[in-house]
Amino acid sequence: MKKGKATIHDIAEKLNITASTVSRALNNNPRISDATKKKVLKVAKQLNYQPNHIASALRSGKSRLIGVIVPTANRNFFSSVIRGIEEIANSLNYKIIISQSYDEFEKEVQTVEALLNARVDGILASIGKTTENFDHFEKVMKRGIPLVLFDRITNDLEVSQVVIDDYLGAYQTVEHLIKNGCSRIVHFTSSQRINIYKERLRGYEDALKDHGIDLDPELVVFSNMQLEDGKSSMNSILHKNIPFDGVFSSSDYAIMGAMQVLKENNFKIPEQVKLAGFGNEPFTSFTEPGITSVDQKSIPMGKLAAETFFELLNNGGTEAIARKTILKPELIIRGSSQVSKPNCSQALTDLQAT
Template structure:
């Protein structure tokens, strides 16, 4: 065997059979005997044969690969969604290629191109918070390739979408804080044009108004919602002397930053200020006190997203098969937001 990657021709030569027989055996063709399949698989393993997905896709029209594009994989939410996607994909003998945009629009564009060049059968994506032009996603649709968006979506694309009810999650969280006696609830949000933050802000505002509490724009802090942003938002409110008795953050990371600053200022949580976040990141249950948050049902979201993708993949009319699925989040109440005696 010549140096380099093993091919089906190398396997065929070793077993003294044709390359087409090897190909059929590797694809579990019923015309090939079980004994031949076993010999082919054994030799493929010995030669460390790796299938050429692009060549296979060109021959069959299917690569059995799905591209999954997320802003970042080091967040529990996104990694759990990917796990849910893989649960369904693996059952159907599909493999998942995971790529990260790191919230960079240029990287997002390059990644979409790379996935298309890899001949994926379709793409599942969550849009980066800095993305404002969606031409790269439109290119996917123009090529007739299935595209499903989850969590971070846009109404500029007519595609299937899977989201949670961010409005409901925010409304219920704000309502809970009001029921605990809070009247001056600060809200951390993002100025980015992303559906999730708009809906969470809307839920917060409606809960405030429904409780006949005057809406105060001074209590709204906009940032990128990272831990350091939560710290600076909390410092801003304290330094301005704005009266507040609670913080509801659209991000667990930002509320963690707020908790750090409140401790540094010797402000007691939840005695003086109550806290609630959004996302149910694992660290929220280990802080002192544990932080109230909203569970986004990430694994079920991944499974539903994958199911939506495969329905779209087998549909004759891709456009008419598009639909939006809205999952219900769950408010997880912990010590950080509870009224004390």
């Protein structure tokens, strides 16, 4: 055998059979006897044969691979979505290729191109924060390859989407803070190009309006929503002496940063300031006090995204009518947002005097 990767021709030569017989045996064709299959598999293992998925995809028209693009895989939310996708895919003998865009537009474009070159049967994606041009996704659709967006979506593409009701999650959270006595609620948000942040801001604004509280633009803070952003945002609020008695963040990481700063400045949580985040990351239940947060139903979201993909695949890809599936969020109330006898009016006075 010549140097390099083993091929079906190498296996055929060693067993003195045809390459087509080897191919059928490797694909468990019923026309091939069990004895021949066992011999082929044994030699394939000896030669460390690795199937050429791209070549197979060219022959069959299907690679049985699905590309999954997420901003980052090291967040519980996205890793749980991936788990949901994988559960459905594996049950149907499909594998997934996971790629991270790191919220960088160029990486997202390059990833889509790489997945197309790998002959994936479809792409499931959550759009990066800096993405404004969607030509790379339109290229996927023009090729007739199923495309499903989840969590971070755009209304500029006529594609199937799976999201949580971000507006409802935000509205319920702010209403919860108001009912527990808060009237000056800071909101941490991010780029309004991203649908989730736009909807969460809208929910925040409507909850205030419906409870007769005027919106103060000073209380709306924009950032990248990471831990350090939460720290810097809270430090800025404190430095400006802006009165507040609650904080609702569109990210658990940012609210965690805010909590750290408040504790460093000796604020009592929730007696003086009530906190709530979004995402229900695992650490929210381990802090002291635990952080109230919105559960995004990440595993169900992943499963529904995968099921939507397979429906599209069975119906001819992009020819099927795009649909939007909206999951209902769940507010997980913990110690950061309520006390037995809330007295936020007194807390507001305390903060103004600080």
